[in-house]
Amino acid sequence: MISIPMAGFFSRPDGTSVSDYDRARRLKHRLLERYRDIPLETVFCGREEATPAGACYVVESSETLAMEGADRERARATILADLTLVRGIGERTAARLRQQGYRTVTDLTRHPRYGSDAGLLLRQVSSGTTADLMQSIGRRHQVSHPLVLKTSRFHDPGDFVFLDIETLGLFSRPVILAGVALVSGSAITVRQYLLRDIDEEAAALSATVGHLAAKNACLVTFNGKAFDLPYVQDRLAHHGIAADLGVPHFDALHFSRRCWKKQVGSCRLTALERAVFGIERSDDVPSALVPEFYETYLRTGNAGPLVPVVEHNRQDLISLARLFIHLREEWDGSSGTCHGTAALPDR
Numbered sequence: 001m002i003s004i005p006m007a008g009f010f011s012r013p014d015g016t017s018v019s020d021y022d023r024a025r026r027l028k029h030r031l032l033e034r035y036r037d038i039p040l041e042t043v044f045c046g047r048e049e050a051t052p053a054g055a056c057y058v059v060e061s062s063e064t065l066a067m068e069g070a071d072r073e074r075a076r077a078t079i080l081a082d083l084t085l086v087r088g089i090g091e092r093t094a095a096r097l098r099q100q101g102y103r104t105v106t107d108l109t110r111h112p113r114y115g116s117d118a119g120l121l122l123r124q125v126s127s128g129t130t131a132d133l134m135q136s137i138g139r140r141h142q143v144s145h146p147l148v149l150k151t152s153r154f155h156d157p158g159d160f161v162f163l164d165i166e167t168l169g170l171f172s173r174p175v176i177l178a179g180v181a182l183v184s185g186s187a188i189t190v191r192q193y194l195l196r197d198i199d200e201e202a203a204a205l206s207a208t209v210g211h212l213a214a215k216n217a218c219l220v221t222f223n224g225k226a227f228d229l230p231y232v233q234d235r236l237a238h239h240g241i242a243a244d245l246g247v248p249h250f251d252a253l254h255f256s257r258r259c260w261k262k263q264v265g266s267c268r269l270t271a272l273e274r275a276v277f278g279i280e281r282s283d284d285v286p287s288a289l290v291p292e293f294y295e296t297y298l299r300t301g302n303a304g305p306l307v308p309v310v311e312h313n314r315q316d317l318i319s320l321a322r323l324f325i326h327l328r329e330e331w332d333g334s335s336g337t338c339h340g341t342a343a344l345p346d347r
Contacts, residue, residue: 024289028296028305035304040196043303044310049193049207053241056203057196059310063318065188067157067325075153076125079133080105082147085140087117128154130218130248144254146331152218152250153328157183159216162324163208164316165228166309168291174201175235176294177309178208181317190317192310198298202239205232209243218248222269222320225251252324259331273319276326285312 035043046059079085081104083094102108105125108118124133130151137147152160162181168174179192193204209232212219221228229245236243257267264275273279285293285308293305 020286021289024285024293027283027285027308028293031304031307032296032300032302033304035302035307038303040303040306043307044194046194051203051206051210053206053239054200054203056200056207057194058207059192059194060189061314062187062189064186065183065318065321065325066186067160067183067321068329070156071153072128075150078150079125079137079147080122083108085121085137085147086114087140089114130154131246134248142254142258143251144258146255146258149250149255149328149331151248155216155218155248159214159218160220160321160324161211161217162220162317162321163224163228163232164222164313164320165231166287166290166294166313167231168294172234172238173291174198175205175232176201176290177313178204178232179313179317180208180211181321182211183321188318188321190314192313194306194310201235202241205236205239206241208232209236209241209245212243212245212247218250219245220250220252220320220324222256222316222323223251223253225249225254250324252320252327255327255331256323259327269316269319269323272323273315277319277322279315279319281312281315283308283311284315285309287312 041057044057044059046057048055049058083089083097083102083105084091086105086108089097097108097111097114102111105118105121108114109122111118121136124136133151133154134148137145137151141147160183164179165175166177166179168176174195176195176198177192179190181188181190193207195201195204211217219229229249233245253267256272260272260275261267264271270281270284290309290312293309296305297303
C-alpha cells in the first residue's frame, strides 16, 4: 500500500515541509506583483556605507530593548565561589576543602597543593579577560554551564555585538545578508548589510566585522560557533580580508538547550521565541528558502522577495538579543538551574 504524506508533515530535501514551501512560493509571487518596478533603494530606504573593501548597502532600524549593565563584582564572587574550577578538584574534594575553611578560590591560593592553579584562575578573573576565563570554565564544566554565561557580566551592554547571517547555501556560498544588532541605552539598533549584487559581499563583510574591532567587543550568536562565525571566516579568507575574530563569543543556543530543551523540545530560535515570548511570525521565509528568494531577486531585479528575507534576519537578531538578555538576567549562575522568569511562562 502506498502511503501519501500529508501536507505539513512531509519534508522536502532542504528540510522545509510541503506546506511551508507552498506558502513561501505563494508569498514570493505576491511580493513580485506588489513590488514590480520599485527600486530596491525605495523598498528599504537604506543608505550606502563606505568600507575598506568598497561600498555596501545598509538597512537600519531600532526598537526599545533595555539591558542591565555590567556587574563585575557579583560575577567575580560567583565564579570564585566554585572550587571545582581549579584543576584536580571535584565535588567531593571541594566539599572537604570547604570544611577545612577554603570557601573561595581566593582562599585556595594559600593551599600547598592547589595554590598555584588557584592563583592562575584568580588572575584571570581579576584581569577581566573574558575569552580566557570562558575557556578555563569550559575545561572544567560544559560550554553551556551558567558560569560561562556569568562572564558576560564583565561587559557593558554596548560591548555586545549580536550577529546573524543569511547565505546562498552551505559550504562557501556567498553571504547575501549580514545583520548586527547593538544595544545603547534603552534601544537596540539593527544594521543589516544587504547585497544589492554579489560583488558587494566583501564590503558587507568588512562592515560587519568592523563592529568586532571595538575595545571590549564580544560576539553573541545563535549556533554561531558551528555556523555563522566559521562561515564568515571562510568568506573573509575568500576575499583576502584580514580580521581578528578572537573576541569572547557567547553562543545562546548552548545555554538555551541547557535551560529549555526539556520543556520546549526543539531549540530552534523560532520555537524558543514562540515558547518564551509568545512571538508568532507571519509571512516568514524559512532559512532553507532564503537562497531561492534571493536568486529570484537576482534573476528578475524585483526587490519584493528580499522583503521577508530582511525581516526574517531582523527578527532573528531581535529574538537573539531578547533571549540572551533573558538568560543573562534571570538564569541563576550559582545553582545552574533555570528558575523564576527564565522558566516558561503560563500561556
